[in-house]
Amino acid sequence: AQSVTQPDIHITVSEGASLELRCNYSYGATPYLFWYVQSPGQGLQLLLKYFSGDTLVQGIKGFEAEFKRSQSSFNLRKPSVHWSDAAEYFCAVNTGGFKTIFGAGTRLFVKA
Amino acid sequence: GAGVSQSPSNKVTEKGKDVELRCDPISGHTALYWYRQSLGQGLEFLIYFQGNSAPDKSGLPSDRFSAERTGGSVSTLTIQRTQQEDSAVYLCASSPLGGGNSPLHFGNGTRLTVT
Numbered sequence: 001a002q003s004v005t006q007p008d009i010h011i012t013v014s015e016g017a018s019l020e021l022r023c024n025y026s027y028g029a030t031p032y033l034f035w036y037v038q039s040p041g042q043g044l045q046l047l048l049k050y051f052s053g054d055t056l057v058q059g060i061k062g063f064e065a066e067f068k069r070s071q072s073s074f075n076l077r078k079p080s081v082h083w084s085d086a087a088e089y090f091c092a093v094n095t096g097g098f099k100t101i102f103g104a105g106t107r108l109f110v111k112a
Numbered sequence: 113g114a115g116v117s118q119s120p121s122n123k124v125t126e127k128g129k130d131v132e133l134r135c136d137p138i139s140g141h142t143a144l145y146w147y148r149q150s151l152g153q154g155l156e157f158l159i160y161f162q163g164n165s166a167p168d169k170s171g172l173p174s175d176r177f178s179a180e181r182t183g184g185s186v187s188t189l190t191i192q193r194t195q196q197e198d199s200a201v202y203l204c205a206s207s208p209l210g211g212g213n214s215p216l217h218f219g220n221g222t223r224l225t226v227t
Contacts, residue, residue: 004154031212032212032213034215036216036218040219041220042221043116043203043205043218043219043220043221044155044203044205044216044218045218046215046216046217049213051213057189062118090154090155094213095178095211095212096211096212096213097157097212098143098162098168098210099157099160099168099182099210100145100157100216101157102147102154102155103154104152104153105154
């Protein structure tokens with residue numbers, strides 16, 4: 001069965017520092033890959049997605065993610081974190097059907 | 113345009129009572145999903161509607177859970193005889209097509225607390 005692993009339950013970074021959130025998936029082929037962000041009391045908002053082509057994808061709010069087939073990874077990055085980026089981040093995969101599978105999430109804390 | 117709307121935003125109920133949660137998807141979106149988010153957990157798939165097709169109920173955790181979608185638009189998730197373990201945030205999402213490459217648009221969720 002397909003699965004998504006986000007190994008970090010929470011991460012703390014200083015404002016202005018760089019950020020990388022890890023995501024690994026288990027699937028025999030390349031799935032559709034997504035990153036969503038959830039602010040407190042809100043639903044999930046799509047940050048970016050990868051379907052095919054260029055393995056480095058750009059998203060909203062200055063985020064980017066890189067697909068690495070050899071590592072079955074789709075890590076999310078941001079060069080300089082802002083306090084407003086504090087939220088929970090979910091990696092998700094879809095293998096072509098209707099069901100999107102989500103990781104357990106990584107909560108990002110930003111310190112001044 | 114308007115996003116996915118869920119009501120109520122919060123619901124507190126006593127154990128054993130029935131509850132109904134409502135989702136109004138984005139107009140024109142044919143696919144509608146319900147997910148459950150428990151504290152510290154990821155999103156657990158519950159049910160999927162696509163157009164007028166029979167829903168996929170494979171994620172419903174027990175027969176106390178049911179959902180319907182009227183006229184291909186508004187959906188209601190019903191939980192009968194609520195239990196404390198049903199306490200969670202219930203998220204509704206819609207997408208234009210429902211295929212694998214169609215991102216989900218989420219509502220803000222209904223936080224259900226069973227006392």
